[in-house]
Amino acid sequence: MVGASARGCRVRVLAAAFALPTALLVGCGSEEEPSGAAADAVVPAASSDAASATPAAQSPEPEVGSLTMFRMPSGNIGCAIRAGGVDCDVAGPTFAPPPRPTSCEGDWGQSVTLDAKRARFVCATDTPFDPESPVLAYGTQTRAKGYVCSSSREGLRCEHTGGGHGFTLSRSSYRLF
Numbered sequence: 001m002v003g004a005s006a007r008g009c010r011v012r013v014l015a016a017a018f019a020l021p022t023a024l025l026v027g028c029g030s031e032e033e034p035s036g037a038a039a040d041a042v043v044p045a046a047s048s049d050a051a052s053a054t055p056a057a058q059s060p061e062p063e064v065g066s067l068t069m070f071r072m073p074s075g076n077i078g079c080a081i082r083a084g085g086v087d088c089d090v091a092g093p094t095f096a097p098p099p100r101p102t103s104c105e106g107d108w109g110q111s112v113t114l115d116a117k118r119a120r121f122v123c124a125t126d127t128p129f130d131p132e133s134p135v136l137a138y139g140t141q142t143r144a145k146g147y148v149c150s151s152s153r154e155g156l157r158c159e160h161t162g163g164g165h166g167f168t169l170s171r172s173s174y175r176l177f
Contacts, residue, residue, distance in 0.1 A: 068144050069128065070136040076171045077156050078129030081144045085115035086158045087122075089129040094172045097121055112167050112174065114147065114158055119167040119176040 071078040079088040090110050097109030104123035111124035136142055141150040149158040155173070159166030168175045 067134055067136060067142040069130060069133045070142060070149075071129065071131065071133045072151055072156055073135050073138055074171070075131070077169060078127070078131075078133060079149060079156070079158070080128035081142070081147050081149070083145050085113055085160075086147050086149060087111065087113050087128045088156065088158065088167075088169055089124070089127045090169055090171055090174075091129065092171065093174075095174055097174075112169055112176075114160060114166055116146070116160055116163060118165055119158075 068081045069079070076092070077088055077090050079086060088111070090112075093110050098121055100108040101123065106123045106125040108123055109121065111122050111127070113120060113122045136149065136151040136156075138151050138153050141148055143161070146161050147158060148161055149156060155168055155170030157166065157168045159177075165177055167177065
């Protein structure tokens with residue numbers, strides 16, 4: 001039994017040896033992003049309720065983390081933020097999407113993408129929707145790779161931080177801007 005105990009110890013030592021550098025890497029970073037993009041963060045979204053507005057003199061809400069794959073609390077929308085944009089799918093949309101392009105051989109009407117130039121519906125053959133993705137709670141937002149997505153009970157809003165264009169998406173409606 002000594003061999004089994006020694007192996008268990010060796011595994012724990014190896015796991016600890018890998019955990020420490022990983023923990024240190026998570027905390028590493030620089031104040032300046034090499035690409036000039038905003039830092040990745042999940043922060044509370046701005047509230048439209050005047051009573052809950054935070055005075056400018058108070059410090060901002062603390063950074064909660066970074067999500068590049070997430071889903072809405074309703075379970076109806078799933079997204080992935082990648083270097084070139086944001087891809088989101090809505091499950092069982094009840095809105096009328098734009099007309100299907102004749103060249104589309106995949107699914108149409110539930111997939112929206114946003115890149116540095118515009119937001120648009122896309123012909124999809126795969127999905128960023130992962131039911132195991134972290135939830136982007138209502139009233140919060142995630143910032144990553146030059147994009148910001150905000151979650152509310154009314155739906156999701158994503159926009160390109162450099163261009164101001166984006167989309168809103170819910171099961172019952174969408175808007176591209």
